[in-house]
Amino acid sequence: xxxxxxxxxxNGMESEYTVKDTRLRSLxxxxxxxxxxxxxxxxxxxxxxxxxALGGEIAxxxxxxxxxxxxxxxxxxxxxxx
Numbered sequence: 001x002x003x004x005x006x007x008x009x010x011n012g013m014e015s016e017y018t019v020k021d022t023r024l025r026s027l028x029x030x031x032x033x034x035x036x037x038x039x040x041x042x043x044x045x046x047x048x049x050x051x052x053a054l055g056g057e058i059a060x061x062x063x064x065x066x067x068x069x070x071x072x073x074x075x076x077x078x079x080x081x082x
Contacts, residue, residue: 004017021074021078023075026074026075027071030067030070030071030074033070034067038062038063041059042058045058
């Protein structure tokens, strides 16, 4: 998927910046988003259950399932034409 974003240069002229979502970029986005999501899941699970180990187990299951689903979602969207 290629994303074209308009930008304004320091001289005031407008230009375009092109970003291509490669497989590696999708993978990196997947990993960083999973870290954020898993920390939130862990904290919520721990707060609700009051059990540190159970919160960790829930977060571990969640990170595995969601990482695979997110990567597949990104790859499907990379094939969608505008």
